[in-house]
Amino acid sequence: MSLEIVGSKVKVDPLASETKWEEGVPEEVIFHNRQALGDIMMMTCGIRDFKKAYPNVRVGVRSVAMHMWDNSPHIDHTFNDERKVLKIGPSFLTNKSNMWNLHFANAFRMDIERKLKIEIPQGPIKPDIWFSQEEFNRPPLIEGPYWTIVVGGEPGWTAKMYPSERWQEVVSLLKDKIQIVQLGLSGHFEKWPERYSKLEGS
Known part of the structure; x- marks a missing residue:
């Protein structure tokens, strides 16, 4: 948890990492966020962009709606180490939404950059959801459009x-x-x- 002085008030950031992380690219990291489903959809962008920039890092995730990650090639589903957990969130960007014009898809990438003091190129402005072949081939639940x-x-x-x-x-x-x-x-x-x-x- 981190504290930020805003005027005469103390603002608490509950998403800041409890673990002391060294600056730079880690060998292993588990990205953690427990916010709502829409936030996790945007978190997939940050994980995708991090893994593209640093493909040799072992990456895990902890979030709500974990099925969203089932087929992601970017994470190791067997990776579980409390010492490697880094809590991330979108608040660094969303708290500036009245001043900045950046898309929400940037938020988690920017928070990872800020906490690890690294650079991550921004990827596509869309969630990174991977479907299985069975899901692709399944008949539609409702006929479109x-x-x-x-x-x-x-x-x-x-x-x-x-x-x-x-x-x-x-x-x-x-x-x-x-x-x-x-x-x-x-x-x-x-x-x-x-x-x-x-x-x-x-």
Whole structure:
């Protein structure tokens, strides 16, 4: 945990690494983040870019939604060593979102650079998700074309949550033009828009 003085207040960064890391490229590292699914999707960009820049480093990850990493060629799924854990997060960039115009895909790469004092070239501005051949060959759950939406969001981040009644207006306007698919978990659909298909997880 690190402390940063902001004016007269002390700001705590809970994502800062607890381990004392030497500057430079490590031989082994486990990147750790336990934030929400969207954050982990952007974390995949940072891991991809780090591994491309330093292909000989043994890399592991710890995150929510670990299935997202199942087929990634960039990580060693057997690697588990508490001494090699480096906690990373997007806050270094997202806290400056009102001043900088960088995409969220830069956030984890920049945090790794900052903590290890290294340089990592930025790769594509898109998540790095790898599918198995079985997943590629599997028939689609819903025939396209379609758009996906996720109504709601994380409680406490109301600025990020588009009201469900507004989503209903969008779905109603587009219902004759494009199929809308709502994504979510079991129990999430009671108050969400009508006239859409749904893909429900467990």
